Amino acid sequence: PIVVTHTDKNALEIVDGFHRHEIGKGSSSLKLRLKGYLPVTCLEGTRNQRIAATIRHNRARGRHQITAMSEIVRELSQLGWDDHKIGKELGMDGDEVLRLKQINGLQELFADRQFSRAWTVK
Structure with missing residues (x-):
């Protein structure tokens, strides 16, 4: 899965899996197979x-x-x-x-x- 965290701006920031995210966005066959979704897990914690x-x-x-x-x-x-x-x-x-x-x-x-x-x- 792509590892993300919440930012102060109510958005998600990718911690690990940036290239998987880019491929998932760009590949039409992958988009179709995953129905437009990518597996994501959310990581909590400070910036450090x-x-x-x-x-x-x-x-x-x-x-x-x-x-x-x-x-x-x-x-x-x-x-x-x-x-x-x-x-x-x-x-x-x-x-x-x-x-x-x-x-x-x-x-x-x-x-x-x-x-x-x-x-x-x-």
């Missing part, structure tokens, strides 16, 4: 939860781009999600979250972290 759901759907099919994923991890981090929550919601382990954060730059993403003082060898 919808982003996470889209990523999970794409990862399940093996379709995710590293640069796009790192941007999403950066955005979720800026919205206050910690590494554990990002990993849990996106189906990643801690190392993968860290690697994706590193792609977009360390300074901004690790600004809230406490580091130990440097030491030197005498």
